[in-house]
Amino acid sequence: MILSKLFLETEPSGIETGIELGIVAFALVLFALSITAYRNTRIKKILFAAAAFALFAIQLFIDSIEDYLGFLDEEITGIILKLVTFAILVLFFVAIVKKK
Amino acid sequence: MNDESNSNTIRVLQYIQENPGCHLRKIKRELDMSMGTIQYHLILLEKQGKVSSERQNLHKYYFPIGLFEQNEKDILKILNQETAREILLVILEQKPTQTDIANIIKISGASVNWHIKRLVDLGLILEQKDGKFKRYTLGIDSKHIVSLMKNYHPNIWNRWSNRLAEMFLSLSKEEKEQ
Numbered sequence: 001m002i003l004s005k006l007f008l009e010t011e012p013s014g015i016e017t018g019i020e021l022g023i024v025a026f027a028l029v030l031f032a033l034s035i036t037a038y039r040n041t042r043i044k045k046i047l048f049a050a051a052a053f054a055l056f057a058i059q060l061f062i063d064s065i066e067d068y069l070g071f072l073d074e075e076i077t078g079i080i081l082k083l084v085t086f087a088i089l090v091l092f093f094v095a096i097v098k099k100k
Numbered sequence: 101m102n103d104e105s106n107s108n109t110i111r112v113l114q115y116i117q118e119n120p121g122c123h124l125r126k127i128k129r130e131l132d133m134s135m136g137t138i139q140y141h142l143i144l145l146e147k148q149g150k151v152s153s154e155r156q157n158l159h160k161y162y163f164p165i166g167l168f169e170q171n172e173k174d175i176l177k178i179l180n181q182e183t184a185r186e187i188l189l190v191i192l193e194q195k196p197t198q199t200d201i202a203n204i205i206k207i208s209g210a211s212v213n214w215h216i217k218r219l220v221d222l223g224l225i226l227e228q229k230d231g232k233f234k235r236y237t238l239g240i241d242s243k244h245i246v247s248l249m250k251n252y253h254p255n256i257w258n259r260w261s262n263r264l265a266e267m268f269l270s271l272s273k274e275e276k277e278q
Binding site (some may be wrong): 037038041 | 177180260261265271
């Protein structure tokens with residue numbers, strides 16, 4: 001009861017920021033894990049996955065600061081974020097199809 | 101150097117030769133010497149070129165010179181990987197082919213092939229022709245491999261990164277067993 005009351009009383013934007021921070025942190029953990037995996041194995045395709053995880057964190061970071069600072073045109077931000085999403089998928093694709 | 105100090109240096113050296121990959125606290129515990137004394141003898145042995153050390157995370161690991169030639173660092177990297185450890189254990193018990201290893205550990209042929217190549221390059225295992233197959237045996241004394249594996253464990257971070265690497269290896273095209 002107390003928890004649900006607390007949850008309802010929390011500002012929605014606060015919860016959203018918390019989740020966003022969690023996603024960024026998780027993407028950074030995956031990035032660091034990929035770098036360790038690359039350093040231990042020297043499998044180049046892992047670097048593509050590492051770059052994808054890093055881009056994912058950057059994308060969320062841009063999205064978050066844009067919400068707060070609004071320094072870019074909304075349309076331009078939208079295009080940049082979609083391009084980054086596309087780049088992330090391309091990097092994962094290359095990581096899968098690339099030879100060792 | 102007096103006789104007692106000399107005999108302690110020999111004890112430390114013998115312990116490292118029998119337990120390659122051991123770390124400072126373990127040597128202290130097993131030989132029942134003070135930390136300062138152990139450190140003194142280890143520095144001495146390193147200066148004399150009889151042992152080498154490698155720092156990984158919180159521990160410094162010691163190796164007798166000559167056992168693995170210049171490969172200590174690479175061997176530690178190998179032992180950081182769960183799959184390579186499992187492959188070494190299979191080879192320790194039998195003379196498997198790559199297919200045997202893949203079936204026992206339940207990983208892809210591409211992954212087995214990749215790990216085997218690294219282990220052969222480092223001289224940890226040897227390749228022997230058996231008809232149209234290749235079988236694998238240990239390239240160094242099994243006692244040393246067991247000691248290294250007992251002394252040196254991958255931490256949780258390395259286990260996870262290894263699983264990530266395995267995921268990408270399993271996506272690679274399967275290579276035909278030689």
